[in-house]
Amino acid sequence: MKDFYPSRVNPEPSIMERKDPVLYGSQSDGPLNNTELDFYKQNGYIFLEKMFTDDEVDVLRKELDQTMNDHKSVERPDVVREQGSDEIRSIFDVHKNTEFFQKLSSHERLVNIARQLLGDDVYINQSRINFKPGFKGKEFYWHSDFETWHVEDGMPRMRAVSCSIILTDNYEYNGPLMLIPGSQNYYVQCASGTPDSHFEQSLKKQEFGTPDNESLKWLVDQSGGRIDRATGPAGSVLFFESNIMHGSSGNISPFPRSNVFFVFNSIQNKLEKPFSDLTPRPEFLANRENIKPIQPKPFDLTKKLIQS
Template sequence: MSIIQNHPSIDDAYPTRQCGEPALLYRQDPVVYGRPEDGPIDAATLESFEANGYLTIDRLLEPAEVEDYRAELRRLSSDPAVLRDERTVTEKGSDEVRSIFEVHRISEVFAALVRDPRVVGRARQILGSEVYVHQSRVNYKPGFGGRDFFWHSDFETWHAEDGMPRMRAVSISIALTENFVHNGGLMIMPGSHKTFVSCVGETPGDHYKQSLKDQRVGTPDAGSLSILADRYGIELFTGAAGSATMFDCNCMHGSNGNITPYPRSNVFIVFNSVENACVKPFAADSPRPSFIGARDFTPVGA
């Protein structure tokens, strides 16, 4: 299991949830498809993104903009219609809001953020094509009770359950509250995006209903995580509200729970290349609902 290997399959470059033992597989796709002249990211930052799988932006949003988004966050979390919507996920064991999915369709305020050149321009540059929104959500991690998000590669789930063929997607997490070292900030293993962890366990029917609250199937085993952590280390991201982290779809990442008084909220947007549109799931009977994994591949801004 500790030996990284290529898999001979030509139909599925990243097999997962199909064997009784986990495996570490070489990445078979580029990380950066675009060039420095294609967008706002300079050459040095693109080179760092290729090596580490992420980049940070200290001040993507201005303070006044952050206040507007926080006001919209409060409005959404207190709207009875939103709270009743299946796109709203509560914390396991409580009625606290954990996430609101497809937020760019629920809220024009967040729809405008998706179209913002500071956001989508970076995604187009990294992926080297027009992009569409595979997933959007706002995450709430309230003080004293926000639960953890266990270590995972988003691509493993998107490949297995949504049918995303290749690693040509990128996520951006924009902080709407300050990220401290102690309130459950994002952790990434730098360089882990070049290794795919093939997980064990079959995908249950309607798995998303459980996994959005507390995922178990599709999470890496302790041995694989230990190998990656020893090889790449762990980076914890802090920063002011308005800062952002953009990371490759296969980065191993997670976050601790929040037992401090200080809430942590962010907006999370996944851009996928229009040349990498989802097909039939690779390890599930049917795709997840479109509010979790989009089946509309219309480019942003079209």
């Protein structure tokens, strides 16, 4: 299959223009209006304040805690622990392994937006729940998700969108996601050299698949110096395009952060072989099995609250 987005091939990094649309659908295709769609197209993301009510957030938080608790003694690669501690930080594949998050991943409120942005039926390429404590939240350096998904997982085109449901207030000072608006229009071809099983490696001085300083500077310049932050109250939802350059600072504040994270991919954009000679990453990071379009369904979260 043709590689439209080669990366980690040449010794020197470079920037190429995106070859795919950012926005595939239109106002008539779903819940977002033209203003919102234009914002997404131009900036590569949209932050929807309080898509979930406080009661719903309460349920979501309890389910997250419960799921973390249920996995306390589970030793599997999809259950990720703090280094040097037993505390669980992330659980992957929750849309497959837990009934609640399976239902949430089909929630029409989310799926209809993903379908509208991607102009197609969608499926979940990756899911996870994250709990990041305060005081020692780690930095996440700039990256395009698509670059990894393309090179390491074999995602052919830019037709995926990440959806982060924010379960804690995001402030300027507790390490919110930072995004370079407009960067979704450019593809940073990283310098060559990817060791196999890269995802398992601990952080090294020279990271592979890391954008170079010059390209990052260029991307920030084209945005007029803007670096946006996804700040807002719990219950807000951030949709961000697969290729937008994003990262986050560490979090030394006492305020923890937790979220639910789904990657929606177009059903026409299923994973192929990696666009590299790497071994494909495991299923929990990049779904390949039993791919079926999601049927968006209503899901009354607060019903759950009354039961509990």
